[in-house]
Amino acid sequence: MNVLGIISSKKDFEIIEKEIIKKGTNVKLIHLNNENIINYQNIKFDSLFINEEIVSNKDIEKALLKICSNLKYIVINMDKNIDLSVFNKIYLNIITYGLNHKCTINPSSIKEDFIMISVQREILDRSGEIIGIAEKKVKNNINLDIYGNILIFLVEILYKI
Secondary structure, three states, X not given: OEEEEEEOOHHHHHHHHHHHHHOOOOEEEEEEOOOOHHHHOOOOOOEEEEOOOOOOOXXXXXXXXXXXXXXXXXXXXXXXXXXXXXXXXXXXXEEEEOOOXXXXXXXXXXXXXXXXXXXXXXXEOOOXXXXXXXXXXXEOOOOOOHHXXXXXXXXXXXXXX
């Protein structure tokens, strides 16, 4: 089973987790935040999804470095105010998402029922297959903002669920 850490609001995490569980998957999601991240530093995560700002201090940076030491992916919302300097210390497979057209993943069209998500660069999924540059139409979960919808899309394509 793949263990994924998701740094987000509690409300968003619960909706994301519900959507992923509905698909009957082999991933376990763990909600991380400033208050609990230190408690999870000894868990071996496969990926870390950062969808919300982290208020950094030395203990949190140390915990993040420990968590990142074994990651397959780190996925970062570039529209949030996230201090990336802690990640400069180790080599990571980074995937970015947000409204910025320079991100790896961004929305190209947002409608009430669906979102067109653009994959700007090739990505290797968990099984080593290439996800090519393309646009994908995904259902818009109206209970989540655009970032939560993109996060669900990324979990789906990276872990083939």
